[in-house]
Amino acid sequence: MAILSVFLLLQLAFIWQSTAQTQNTCTKGETGIPGTPGHPGYNGVPGRDGRDGHPGADGKPGPKGDKGEMGIKGEPGLPGPPSVSVSSPSDAMEMKKTQHSAFTVRANFQGTPPVNSPIRFGYEVYNPDKHYNPYTGIFVCRVPGVYYFTYHILVSGKGVTSYLYHNNRVIMTTRDTYSSPDVDTACGGTIIHLLLGDTVWLQVNREEEDGVFNGSTFTGFLLYPD
Template sequence: MMQTHKLPGCAVFLGVLVLLCVSVLSETYRPPYSDWEPERPDPQASHHPREYHRDPSEARRSECRRCCDPEEEAPQYPYPYPQYQVVPQINITILKGEKGESGERGPYGKSGRSGQMGPRGPHGIKGAKGNMGASGEPCKSYYAAFSVGRKKALHSNDYYQTLVFDTQFVNLYNHFNMFTGKFYCYIPGIYYFSLNVHTWNQKETYLHVMKNEQEMAILYAQPSDRSIMQSQSFMLELEQNDEVWVRLFKGERENAVFSDDFDTYITFSGYLIKAKSEV
């Protein structure tokens, strides 16, 4: 009777042991790291925070692997992990060479815009008195003057006539040419001129004082029963080689100037007031 009681207990123990072995052997084998994917949270399921943030490395360590299984390749992860590369740093100051020679000077650039004038600076210190210079040349004075007259009357013609003079009162340096009746300017500057004539009764008196070929002033008197003295005076600025002379108007109307062989009724005078070099 006692043997019949022990057999069932041993049979139960052996059956449980067999079931445990079968359950272990029947478990599906999963290679480590092969098809592993990181756990994704299920919005409908409530998990503990610690299980949701579980480290994948812990999952790998918890898996078993049989020694008889062949070696497998390294796991291929769907998400690449960052790779770090060590970059050596070189101190450039150690590799600095010796200073080279200076290059050639480049061309000058374009001039910039001139800036605004700055404020006036303070007065400098008074310098020492210099040495006396050499004596200069004495001041040079310039002179030019003439005064001429005519003792013959002159009547108008079909053309203009130059009034030629036959009497010379003053002709400094012969600047007035008695043959042409013209004054030639040798010293540029400001000159004064004066013309005096005696009119002929019952005739017009019509003369021009000319500068080169340009009319500068007129002396005119209308016909009258008596003769009168008529004058004209003015100043001119002359350049070198300018000519000043008197011209009788042509005979569109009868005009004339009176004079005789005994007295001088016609005079023409001029002189230099100030030379251009002294202005």
């Protein structure tokens, strides 16, 4: 029995020694074939919105635009008074007595009038001779002589500076500073000598001072002819 145990122990020792030698003599194996790439992953969660950027600087002015088309043709002017033959001084005096020119017109527009152009008083209170044209806002002298012009401007919302023109020349200026909430009045009047074809009109030249209100009036009449 003892001999058998010794024999088994020797045999086990021999097997262990053989295994150890075999392990010490092993060599590195060859590199394996690369594996197949995996499938693409799922899309990630969208990120948060970025912050607003700073406002950009103002761009440079663009090039000058093309010249606009010619405006429509204006309306024909009013016919002049018929000529009268004068044979004597008494006939001349009678002719002067029959000559007349007078008008009163009232503003009926909404808002304020355009600047740098005649104010068009569209409602004709009295204008039998049609020497004042409500479409242009201009009075045209058809009877030479001495005239009186007056105006009453209702001022509301902002101040007004009105200009009375005679042949493109300012002959009177009236200014009123608006005081809320009342409606102010800017008035003016003058006597002037007019020749045939002379023009007279009212105008405002600045948007800050164009507070002409609906109901303002403009009047002119002949005092005596030449």
